[in-house]
């Protein structure tokens with residue numbers, strides 16, 4: 652990664668991490684300062700686990716998991732180690748999301764509130780189910796070494812698209828949830844009177860959108876992609892022969908990774924994994 656490019660990457664990454672941390676502080680302050688805190692008692696304090704675990708796990712951790720391959724200082728680590736980190740962070744994010752759903756369903760059941768009536772709950776549950784499918788397919792196709800390379804290569808564009816699609820849906824679901832909670836929870840003064848809690852939590856929503864925007868930006872920059880293993884291996888020796896040809900192919904700034912997938916030679920040698 653050229654120096655100028657590296658500085659831009661570092662700027663985007665620091666912005667994402669900072670906005671992500673501030674979002675976590677905001678959701679904690681919302682729950683502890685404006686709301687009832689956290690408890691597992693079937694009441695409002697149990698509901699509060701729902702936004703806290705979603706923001707920390709399903710939004711922040713998932714966002715970091717998505718960009719983890721892009722960190723240039725990890726390019727010297729093996730691809731399989733990075734896969735374990737990517738998969739591990741995604742599994743952790745899934746566990747957080749699952750516990751957050753248990754909290755809200757348990758809260759609804761103990762308060763005799765109907766389940767699954769809102770658009771928020773429909774899109775949210777669909778996102779969690781698709782996420783679990785993405786996890787299972789990701790583990791089976793990329794982590795278990797028996798999957799043939801052609802299948803790994805064929806599935807990669809879909810894996811990337813569905814990962815970014817699910818992540819975007821999660822951001823949209825969080826915004827709906829925040830709005831619902833403010834409408835339900837603020838009475839006298841109500842949401843339309845803009846009490847401090849409403850303004851504060853609106854800002855949380857804006858931060859979540861910014862976080863999502865930066866993660867999507869990082870994940871869609873072709874020149875910030877982790878180079879193929881051949882390129883990485885060839886760098887110290889400065890390449891040569893056919894490897895050199897591949898290096899020039901892969902360092903093309905317009906390369907969006909498809910070159911790697913189209914190259915039968917690279918696919919055969921297991922680079923699309």
Ligand code: HEM
Pocket residue numbers: 701702705706709752755756757759765766767768769770771772773774775776778779821822824825826827828829830831832835
């Ligand atoms: C309810 C999922 C984020 C607020 C629900 C329900 C689901 C869900 C499936 C239905 C529970 C039931 O019917 O018993 C999600 C997902 C999220 C998310 C996947 C990931 C982004 C949030 C956030 C808030 C929130 C950040 C903010 C406070 C609510 C509220 C309810 C609820 C108020 C109860 C009303 C309703 O069922 O729509 N959520 N949620 N959600 N969620 Fe979320």
Ligand code: HEM
Pocket residue numbers: 717718720721734735737738741782783785786787788789790793794810811812813814815817870876877924
């Ligand atoms: C790449 C999402 C689970 C393996 C990606 C990318 C996204 C993504 C958005 C593109 C990243 C980039 O271009 O730098 C997700 C989501 C998952 C998930 C949301 C969980 C629900 C998994 C699992 C594995 C896996 C369990 C198994 C190891 C990979 C691989 C890449 C990738 C090998 C290609 C990285 C590269 O060559 O640059 N994933 N993923 N993913 N993912 Fe996942």
